[in-house]
Amino acid sequence: MSPDPSQTPFARRDVLRLGAGAAAAVVAARALGHAPAGAVPAAAPSIAPASAGPIVKPLPPEWFVPYGTNAEMRWDSVDPRRYLTSADRLFVRNHTSTPAIDPRTWELRVHGDGLADPRTHDRAHVLTYRDLLRLPARTVTTVLECTGNGRSLFATQQGTPASGTPWQLGAVGTSRWTGVPLSLVLRRLELRSDAVDVQAVGLDAPYVTGGVDYGRVRRPFPLAKALDDALLVYALNGRPLPPDHGFPVRLLLPGWVGIANVKWLGELEVSREPLSSPWNTKWYRMTGPDYPVDSPPLTVTPVKSAFELAPGAELRARRRTVLTGRSWSGAAPVVRVDVSTDGGESWSRARTRRTHGSGWTQWSLPWRPRSTGEHVLLARATDAAGRTQPDRVPFNDGGYFFSAVVRHPVAVA
Ligand SMILES: Nc1nc2c(c(=O)[nH]1)N[C@H]1C(S)=C(S)[C@@H](COP(=O)(O)O)O[C@H]1N2
Ligand SMILES: [Mo]
Numbered sequence: 001m002s003p004d005p006s007q008t009p010f011a012r013r014d015v016l017r018l019g020a021g022a023a024a025a026v027v028a029a030r031a032l033g034h035a036p037a038g039a040v041p042a043a044a045p046s047i048a049p050a051s052a053g054p055i056v057k058p059l060p061p062e063w064f065v066p067y068g069t070n071a072e073m074r075w076d077s078v079d080p081r082r083y084l085t086s087a088d089r090l091f092v093r094n095h096t097s098t099p100a101i102d103p104r105t106w107e108l109r110v111h112g113d114g115l116a117d118p119r120t121h122d123r124a125h126v127l128t129y130r131d132l133l134r135l136p137a138r139t140v141t142t143v144l145e146c147t148g149n150g151r152s153l154f155a156t157q158q159g160t161p162a163s164g165t166p167w168q169l170g171a172v173g174t175s176r177w178t179g180v181p182l183s184l185v186l187r188r189l190e191l192r193s194d195a196v197d198v199q200a201v202g203l204d205a206p207y208v209t210g211g212v213d214y215g216r217v218r219r220p221f222p223l224a225k226a227l228d229d230a231l232l233v234y235a236l237n238g239r240p241l242p243p244d245h246g247f248p249v250r251l252l253l254p255g256w257v258g259i260a261n262v263k264w265l266g267e268l269e270v271s272r273e274p275l276s277s278p279w280n281t282k283w284y285r286m287t288g289p290d291y292p293v294d295s296p297p298l299t300v301t302p303v304k305s306a307f308e309l310a311p312g313a314e315l316r317a318r319r320r321t322v323l324t325g326r327s328w329s330g331a332a333p334v335v336r337v338d339v340s341t342d343g344g345e346s347w348s349r350a351r352t353r354r355t356h357g358s359g360w361t362q363w364s365l366p367w368r369p370r371s372t373g374e375h376v377l378l379a380r381a382t383d384a385a386g387r388t389q390p391d392r393v394p395f396n397d398g399g400y401f402f403s404a405v406v407r408h409p410v411a412v413a
Contacts, residue, residue: 049099049100049101049102049203049204049264050099050100051096051097051098051099051100051205052097052099052100052243053097053098054068054069054094054097054098055069055070055071055092055094055097055098055244056098056242056244057087057088057092057242057243057244058088059071062074062077063077063089064089064091064170065168065170067165067167068165069092069094069095070091070092070093070094070165070171071091071092072091072149072167072168072169072170072171073085073090073170073171073172073173074170074310075168075169075170075306075307075309075310075325076308076309076310076313077089078308078326080308080324080362080364083174083356083359083362084141084175084176084237084359085173085174085175086175086237087175087237087239087242087245088242089173090144090173090175090236090245091146091170091171091172091173092244092245093165093171093258094204094244095204095207095217096204096205096206096207096217097204097205098204098243098244099203099204099205099243099264100243101203101243101247101248101264103129103247103248104129106129106248106249106266107126107127107128107129107266108126108127108128108132108232108249108265108266108267109121109124109125109126109266109267109268110124110125110126110127110185110186110189110267110268110270111123111124111125111268111269111270112195112199112268112269112270112271113192113271113272113273114191114192114194114195114196114197114198114223114270114271114272115189115190115191115192115195115270116190116191116192117189117190118192121267124267125189127185129234129249132179132180132232132234132249133234135180135185136181136184137178137179137180138178138179138180138181138231139176139177139178139235140177140229140231140252140254140357140358141174141175141176141177141356141357141358142174142175142177142252142254142255142357142358142359143172143173143174143255143301143328143330143358143359143360144172144173144174144175144252144258144261145171145172145173145257145258145304145328145330146165146167146171146172146257146258146259147257147258147259147284147298147301147398147400147401148162148164148165148167148171148398148399148400149167149169149170149171149172149258149402150168150169150171150304150402150403150406151164151166151399151400151402152166152167152168153169153402153404153406154395154399154402157404157406157407158392158393158395158404160395161399162395162396162397162398162399163397163399164398164399168311169306170306171258172304172328172360174326174328174356174359174360175236175237176237176238177231177233177235177236177252178231178233178236178238179231179232179233179235179249179252180231180232180234181229181230181231182198182227182230182231182232182251182268183226183227183228183230185232186198186223186226186227186270187227189270191223191270192272194272195223195270195271195272196222196223196271196272196273196274197220197221197222197223197270197271197273197274197275198220198221198222198223198226198268198269198270198271198275199218199219199220199221199267199268199269199271200218200219200220200221200251200262200267200268201216201217201265201266201268201269202218202262202263202264202265202266203216203264203265203266204216204217204264214278214282215277215278217259217262217263217279218262218267218277218279219259219260219262219277219279219280219284219297220271220274220275220276220277220280221253221299223270225253225256229253229254230251230252230253231251231252231254232249232250232251232252232265233249233250233251233252234248234249245263246261246262246263246264246265247264249264250262250263250264250265251265254330255300255301255330255358256299256300256301256330257284257298257299257300257301257330257400259279259284260299280297281297283398284297284298284400285297285298285398286298286396286400286401287397287398288394288395288396288397289395290394290395290396291394291396298400298401300330300331301328301329301330301331301401302329302330302387302389302401302403303327303328303329303331303334303381303382303383303388303389303403304327304328304329304381304389304402305325305326305327305328305337305379305380305381305389305405305406306325306326306327306379306406307323307324307325307377307379307408308324308325308326309323309325309377309410311408311409312410312411313410313411314410314411314412314413315369315375315410315411315412315413316369316412316413317369317370317372317412317413318368318369318370319368319369320366320367320368321366321367321368321369322364322365322366322367323339323341323350323364323365323366323367323377324362324363324364325337325339325350325362325363325364325379326360326361326362326363327360327361327363327379327381328359328360328361329381329383329385329387330358331383331385331387332383332385332387333355333358333361333383333384334352334355334360334361334381334382334383334384335352335361335382335383335384336349336352336382337349337352337361337363337379337380337381337382338350338379338380339363339365339377339378339379339380340376340377340379340380341365341367341369341375341377342375342376343376343378343407344376344378344405344407347380348365350363350364350365350379351363351364351365361381363379369412371412372412372413373411373412374409374411374412375409375410375411375412376407376408376409376410377407377408377409377410378405378406378407378408379406379408380405389403389404389405390403390404390405391404391405392404
């Protein structure tokens, strides 16, 4: 059958045959029924969406530590009985502000010379929210973590502060994400065999810092990742994406640094040439005396661990407590966690629970502190790829990838 030029590759008759998942139907009903408060009605797609606010969702102080347009999850608020991070507890990292986007006018523009039928931005292939919801979907459980998670530990543990949001360890979560495989969309559009890169562009306001306008948040990634496990995500834990987490659609690159997961996705450029943006050249690369000038953009996240305790948490002497925490890695499931309750002198293997998908691994270790005073807890994880947490990590200017074993003080009384 010859292609009908009046039909987009995502025309109704085409996708009905494939059928839409039940999740998509529910999400569509919810999201299209209630456009977000403050949504721009019937705005022309080229008009920048209004800002809904730096962060829209409530940030109760018992769950979050706020930093302007960012907020991290408090580890002492994590319930050891719950594996998933709920949408209302997931950290937020906004370069600017959460935009209000109307799903009825939202579109994803796919263009570039890497497509078999190359298109400029103005003549892009257009995918609407409804188109997307009608395509076959996949759900994955995976970790989402900011590249700079743990940044403050460069100062507190290694004495070399790095500039940027002073995250402790809470810029991370594990959730279930539902969306359409990007491979499916790209294969329908048909690629040239020499296409190499895809650039994802967000619809939030251009990022201006230090008097320089860097344009919209955007970051390229290799086509191989796009065709592997990248998803165009529209649901978080079975519900429409919340505004702060990218409504109506975000990119998900499982196992990769937070910045790769572009929120409020509006555009994908597929190119025969390597693409770049300040988000893979200026930021989110290792720079500093210990790194070569041409160090590559950061992709897969390292192995890390956190206790489900506040720093300096108070514990009772001579009473059995169960220390709990979680460890994660962007490369492979965590297979082993060792915990020390005496500042690293001796170690015990923690009991680990089942890892779901590429999510984190929960662990526990009973402990009966014998003496009062300050104790230092440590947890060191190892993943199935054989990567483990070092005692120290070389400094980098951006304060990225603090994956050293964290010294977690507690007060025993
Ligand atoms: N469009 C857009 N996408 C973005 C960002 C942003 O500011 N704008 N922040 C990135 C960064 S640095 C991180 S860590 C994650 C955070 O995702 P979350 O806010 O849903 O937790 O989104 C990424 N995607
Ligand atoms: Mo991030």
